Each structure stands twice: as structure tokens, then as C-alpha cells.
Amino acid sequence: MQADVVIAGAGIVGSACAYFLARGGLRVCILDRGSIANGTSGSGEGNILLSDKLPGPEMDLAKLGRQLWEELAGALPDDFEFEPKGGIVVAETDRQLASLEGTIEGLRAAQVAVERLSPADLAREEPFLARDLPGGLYFPQDAQVQPMLACAALVKAAKSFGAVFLPQTELLKVELDGRGAVRAALTSAGRIGTPRLINAAGPWSTELAGLVGLDLPARPRKGHIIVTEPLPLLVRHKVFEAGYADTVNSGEADLQVASVVEATRSGTILLGSSRQLVGFDPAVDTQVLRAIARRAVRFFPVLAQVQALRAYAGFRSFTPDHLPIIGESKQVPGFFLNTGHEGAGIALGPVSARLLSQLILDQAPVMDPFPFRPERFSAIGEN
Numbered sequence: 001m002q003a004d005v006v007i008a009g010a011g012i013v014g015s016a017c018a019y020f021l022a023r024g025g026l027r028v029c030i031l032d033r034g035s036i037a038n039g040t041s042g043s044g045e046g047n048i049l050l051s052d053k054l055p056g057p058e059m060d061l062a063k064l065g066r067q068l069w070e071e072l073a074g075a076l077p078d079d080f081e082f083e084p085k086g087g088i089v090v091a092e093t094d095r096q097l098a099s100l101e102g103t104i105e106g107l108r109a110a111q112v113a114v115e116r117l118s119p120a121d122l123a124r125e126e127p128f129l130a131r132d133l134p135g136g137l138y139f140p141q142d143a144q145v146q147p148m149l150a151c152a153a154l155v156k157a158a159k160s161f162g163a164v165f166l167p168q169t170e171l172l173k174v175e176l177d178g179r180g181a182v183r184a185a186l187t188s189a190g191r192i193g194t195p196r197l198i199n200a201a202g203p204w205s206t207e208l209a210g211l212v213g214l215d216l217p218a219r220p221r222k223g224h225i226i227v228t229e230p231l232p233l234l235v236r237h238k239v240f241e242a243g244y245a246d247t248v249n250s251g252e253a254d255l256q257v258a259s260v261v262e263a264t265r266s267g268t269i270l271l272g273s274s275r276q277l278v279g280f281d282p283a284v285d286t287q288v289l290r291a292i293a294r295r296a297v298r299f300f301p302v303l304a305q306v307q308a309l310r311a312y313a314g315f316r317s318f319t320p321d322h323l324p325i326i327g328e329s330k331q332v333p334g335f336f337l338n339t340g341h342e343g344a345g346i347a348l349g350p351v352s353a354r355l356l357s358q359l360i361l362d363q364a365p366v367m368d369p370f371p372f373r374p375e376r377f378s379a380i381g382e383n
């Protein structure tokens with residue numbers, strides 16, 4: 001088999017790469033050792049947030065990403081539950097509220113829409129929130145999707161442009177030519193000749209980079225989610241506590257828990273979030289679940305009466321500077337990286353894929369890819 005590009009990983013990043021590159025006219029082969037959304041894209045939430053980002057390159061990418069999700073919701077034939085429901089960040093103390101309000105000016109300068117919420121506003125917008133909260137901020141651009149449906153919709157659309165999807169197919173080795181450039185993907189289903197390989201393996205991209213001798217400085221950051229029984233609408237927006245953005249942006253290895261609560265179209269409520277650097281231990285830890293449940297009940301006391309349906313854990317790909325890695329390796333021509341999106345890969349996945357596809361197709365990029373260049377880490381290629 002021969003392809004113009006092979007994509008390893010059919011999570012949100014690989015699925016979106018397949019869509020943009022097939023639409024751009026390349027012969028695309030996307031493979032996954034499992035099925036679609038077999039990894040983190042099937043074990044997280046679907047928040048598309050501007051509210052947890054700091055002004056800078058990640059925010060710039062997130063704004064484009066939010067816009068792109070809206071475009072995709074209109075362009076793809078399959079529904080993936082895109083809901084532009086807005087996000088509410090809730091302070092627990094006056095000090096937290098003052099700190100939140102201190103971010104408003106910077107956010108507005110970065111063209112992020114944000115409004116103050118008084119306790120009365122909170123009660124109106126979220127009637128089931130605890131009544132002792134001093135206020136918060138409203139982010140109308142925050143939105144939500146169902147990530148597994150989105151991956152499936154993107155792969156299906158890619159196939160309509162001629163892409164081939166190989167499920168249950170593992171990338172085992174990468175064949176290089178005499179110059180050290182990519183020549184073929186060696187997979188559990190055989191050899192696929194290709195001059196380009198995209199590593200879209202999420203938290204496993206470090207292993208895949210190792211196949212061509214690159215030392216990717218990304219580590220798995222574990223997170224747990226509790227899913228409640230289906231309920232009438234108790235939570236209208238994406239609601240999270242003020243401390244959430246601190247946990248996202250910190251590099252702490254120890255357990256951090258901050259409440260993130262949102263309802264899904266099926267009526268279940270997703271309760272997050274936790275962050276830990278504990279390697280690839282897939283076990284669901286009841287201590288962590290208890291901590292998540294306690295924080296959720298602190299903000300939505302009504303949840304104390306609610307049954308959990310299930311709980312799961314997943315792994316975010318965590319880079320030292322908290323930015324994704326997008327671009328071609330300078331050491332191994334034809335080896336492309338699109339990974340390291342930590343807890344924002346759903347929000348940023350499609351736009352990262354569009355950016356990489358533009359670099360591959362030699363089109364004008366949606367934004368300057370420089371902040372995301374792989375060679376900013378010396379172990380994956382000096383300038």
C-alpha cells in the first residue's frame with residue numbers, strides 16, 4: 001500500500017488531520033491500534049474553553065479553534081452535539097473573586113468576551129448553584145462537543161474525500177531512507193510506503209517519537225471523570241471553580257482537584273477534574289473520585305442526592321511549556337508531530353490539525369506556528 005501521508009492515531013487530532021489533508025487532495029491513510037477515539041479523546045470531556053487559557057499563543061489558537069468548531073458543526077453532515085452554551089467560572093471567596101476580576105482587562109484585550117456575574121446573576125443563570133458564592137465571570141464563547149461523535153464525524157468526512165481508515169492497526173516501526181527521511185510506516189497490517197508520517201498518538205506520542213530516535217518531553221497527566229445518572233436539566237452552562245485554571249496551568253505532579261461540571265445532551269452530568277503525574281496507571285482511584293464528588297457537591301449541593309453511573313480515567317499529553325507540539329521534525333524529514341495538547345486537545349485538536357495540514361499542503365497558515373515548533377525542545381531537533 002502507498003499513501004501521501006500516514007496518520008498514527010484516530011483521536012481528535014488524527015481524525016481532524018485526516019479530514020483536512022484528504023480534503024486538501026492527499027492520499028491519506030489513518031490508522032489506530034484500537035478504534036476511533038480509542039485513547040484520550042474517548043476518556044475526557046468535550047469542553048471548548050477560552051476561559052481557562054492565559055492570553056498568549058495558546059489563547060490565540062483556542063480562539064481560532066472555537067471558530068473552527070462552529071464551522072465544522074455547519075460543514076460536517078453528522079451531528080456531534082456542538083453546544084455553544086457558554087461557561088461560568090465561580091469564585092468561592094471574595095479574594096478569588098477579586099483575582100478573577102483582575103483578569104478581565106487582559107482577557108478583553110485578547111478579544112475574549114467576558115462579563116461579571118453577581119450572586120443574583122449566578123442564581124438566575126444556574127439556579128442549582130450554592131447560594132453562598134460571591135460571584136463569578138461569564139464566558140459566552142465557551143462551548144461543548146461530544147468528542148467521540150466528533151472523531152467519528154471527521155473520519156467519515158475524511159473517507160468521503162478518499163481517506164482510508166485502518167482500525168486495530170498498530171504502528172510498529174518507521175522505515176527511513178538513506179537521508180534519514182520517512183519512507184514507510186511498518187504496521188501490524190503490513191508496510192505502507194509514505195514520505196510523511198504524522199504522530200497523532202496523544203499521550204503515547206512519546207513512544208512513537210522514540211521509534212525514530214526522538215526524545216519527546218511530553219508526559220501523561222492522569223485525569224478522572226464521574227458520569228452521573230441521566231437527570232433533568234440541573235446545570236445549564238459549563239461551570240467550573242475559580243481554581244480550575246490554576247490546576248490546568250500548573251506543573252505540579254501531586255494530585256490536584258478542581259470542580260468542572262457540565263450536563264450532556266443525554267442528561268448525564270460530567271464531573272471533573274483531577275490532574276496527577278503518575279505515569280500510565282489506568283486504575284480508577286476512589287480517593288480521587290471522592291475528592292471530585294466533594295468539590296462538585298460544594299458548588300451544586302443538589303448533586304449529593306444523585307447516583308453516579310460510572311467513572312473513568314484518561315491521560316493528557318503534558319509538555320513542559322504547556323503548549324502543543326505542531327510541525328515537522330528537523331532531525332527526521334517527513335516525521336510530523338501534532339501532540340501535547342494536555343487538557344485542551346478537544347478545543348485545540350481541529351485547529352492544530354488545520355495548521356499542520358496547511359504546513360504540509362504549503363498553504364498560508366491560520367496563525368504563526370512558531371510557538372508550537374518541535375525544535376523548541378532540543379531533544380527533538382535543534383534549529
Ligand SMILES: Cc1cc2nc3c(=O)[nH]c(=O)nc-3n(C[C@H](O)[C@H](O)[C@H](O)COP(=O)(O)OP(=O)(O)OC[C@H]3O[C@@H](n4cnc5c(N)ncnc54)[C@H](O)[C@@H]3O)c2cc1C
Nearest residue numbers: 009011013033039040041044047171202223344345346347
Ligand atoms: C479527564 C480528561 C478530561 C479532559 N477534558 C477535556 C476537555 O473538556 N476539553 C478539551 O479540550 N480537552 C480535554 N481533555 C484533553 C483531551 O481529551 C486530549 O487533549 C485529546 O483527546 C487528545 O487527543 P489526541 O488525538 O491527541 O490523542 P488521543 O485521543 O489519545 O488519540 C491517540 C490515539 O493514538 C492511538 N495510538 C497510540 N499508539 C499507537 C500506535 N503505536 N499505533 C496506532 N495507534 C496508536 C491510540 O489508540 C489513540 O486512539 C481531557 C482529558 C482528560 C484525560
